[in-house]
Amino acid sequence: MSRKNSSILIQLRTEHAPLNKHLYRIKKSESPLCHSCGQYEESVQHFIMDCPAYTNTRRQMNQKGGPQTRDFHKLLSESKLLPHLFQFLSNTNCLRRVFGKITPPVLKEK
Numbered sequence: 001m002s003r004k005n006s007s008i009l010i011q012l013r014t015e016h017a018p019l020n021k022h023l024y025r026i027k028k029s030e031s032p033l034c035h036s037c038g039q040y041e042e043s044v045q046h047f048i049m050d051c052p053a054y055t056n057t058r059r060q061m062n063q064k065g066g067p068q069t070r071d072f073h074k075l076l077s078e079s080k081l082l083p084h085l086f087q088f089l090s091n092t093n094c095l096r097r098v099f100g101k102i103t104p105p106v107l108k109e110k
Helices: 003-013 020-025 044-050 052-065 072-077 079-092
Strands: none
Touching (some): 003 079, 044 052, 044 072, 044 079, 072 079
8 A cells, every 4th residue: 555545544543634523623624514514523434434425425435345335444444445445535535635636555466
């Protein structure tokens, strides 16, 4: 996995991703609310699993990655699911401002 993708993954796992909940906590955002739906705090879980603004993109991830992509903890930890997670991140463009273009990792065959 690339250094950039490793950094993104660590930030997602530790809730230090550049999303409004974290940015508000460190006084870099005026509100913790989601910039896409405005209804809930923009946490990592909300962004990936719940935000109505990304329903179609999430549905694509679930169809390609299978039922395990619906499990937040597995999605962030199982290597076989990471390409689907990173494709979701790429498709939403939500983190592009900070990380630029996100390229999903390619799994190595054993």
